[in-house]
Amino acid sequence: AKENGKSDCKLYSESWENSSFERLKLQHELYQAIQRNEFVLHYQPQYDLGGGGIVGVEALVRWNHPVRGLLSPGAFIPLAEESGMIVQIGDWVLMEACRQNKEWQDEGLPPMPVAVNLSIRQFMQHDLAARIAEVLQLTGLEPQYLDLEITESMTIDVGHVTRCLLAITELGVGISVDDFGTGYSSFHYLKNFPIDRLKIDRSFVRDIQQDPDDAEIVAAIIAMAHNLNIQVIAEGVETEEQMEFLRRHQCDEMQGYFRSPPVSHDRIERMLKAG
Ligand code: C2E
Ligand code: CA
Ligand code: CA
Numbered sequence: 001a002k003e004n005g006k007s008d009c010k011l012y013s014e015s016w017e018n019s020s021f022e023r024l025k026l027q028h029e030l031y032q033a034i035q036r037n038e039f040v041l042h043y044q045p046q047y048d049l050g051g052g053g054i055v056g057v058e059a060l061v062r063w064n065h066p067v068r069g070l071l072s073p074g075a076f077i078p079l080a081e082e083s084g085m086i087v088q089i090g091d092w093v094l095m096e097a098c099r100q101n102k103e104w105q106d107e108g109l110p111p112m113p114v115a116v117n118l119s120i121r122q123f124m125q126h127d128l129a130a131r132i133a134e135v136l137q138l139t140g141l142e143p144q145y146l147d148l149e150i151t152e153s154m155t156i157d158v159g160h161v162t163r164c165l166l167a168i169t170e171l172g173v174g175i176s177v178d179d180f181g182t183g184y185s186s187f188h189y190l191k192n193f194p195i196d197r198l199k200i201d202r203s204f205v206r207d208i209q210q211d212p213d214d215a216e217i218v219a220a221i222i223a224m225a226h227n228l229n230i231q232v233i234a235e236g237v238e239t240e241e242q243m244e245f246l247r248r249h250q251c252d253e254m255q256g257y258f259r260s261p262p263v264s265h266d267r268i269e270r271m272l273k274a275g
């Protein structure tokens with residue numbers, strides 16, 4: 001037991017989160033990445049469970065690191081959140097996703113919303129709704145083609161977040177609750193915020209086949225959301241059986257490796273052109 005404890009401790013102290021040198025280095029590189037514009041967006045298609053076609057895309061940020069190559073958000077978003085740099089990165093993501101979506105429309109691709117993930121830090125700025133209005137104006141994207149994904153951890157200042165969400169809704173932009181079911185305040189969220197859509201977290205979808213409780217929970221979330229006039233998308237769909245279950249229970253849309261992982265903008269463009 002003692003040896004176990006020791007090795008745990010070693011692992012712990014060697015992770016970047018706990019090495020102040022690695023951390024400072026990464027923080028500096030992240031700062032430079034913003035100046036040098038090293039971020040790229042990948043897009044994961046969202047499919048209609050009725051018709052089966054692509055009805056939206058989610059923009060997911062990657063960092064094209066000069067030495068380490070393409071990094072996924074898990075490698076830098078936590079530090080970006082902590083250091084506050086997520087505000088600038090998130091602003092770039094918002095602008096780029098809207099610009100790209102408008103460009104696709106101008107090229108004659110079927111118009112559909114792009115979903116952008118928002119950090120609580122972005123909400124804490126005073127003028128988020130004004131900034132979103134400005135980005136829509138600058139890019140020429142119509143508001144119904146932007147969808148914002150928020151997580152339940154955002155209920156820190158409920159009053160502020162509510163006012164902010166109402167202002168965003170008034171612009172005509174859609175609001176989705178991401179990772180639904182994982183927070184402790186899911187229902188509070190539905191009751192108090194103007195929500196258009198919820199995304200069932202992939203931890204529930206994963207065990208639909210094995211765990212009857214998870215199957216019940218997913219079915220209940222879908223039914224309840226529909227009664228509240230809220231659309232439902234399931235994320236992390238990896239198998240045909242999961243997809244069939246969701247379709248049987250009238251889930252509206254799905255996203256997941258079974259149909260497609262997140263892909264580069266070239267690749268999604270080809271997918272959208274193919275229809
Ligand atoms: P998320 O918003 O829940 O995004 C879905 C994540 O699940 C993506 O990971 C995606 O690649 C992954 N995924 C999609 N389908 C499947 C599947 O079938 N199975 C499994 N196991 N995973 C699947 P990714 O791209 O690594 O992003 C991770 C998280 O980073 C996102 O989770 C989101 O919370 C955050 N993130 C990404 N881009 C942004 C951004 O622009 N701003 C902010 N604030 N956060 C972002
Ligand atoms: Ca998301
Ligand atoms: Ca999610």
Ligand code: CA
Nearest residue numbers: 178179201202
């Ligand atoms: Ca997540």
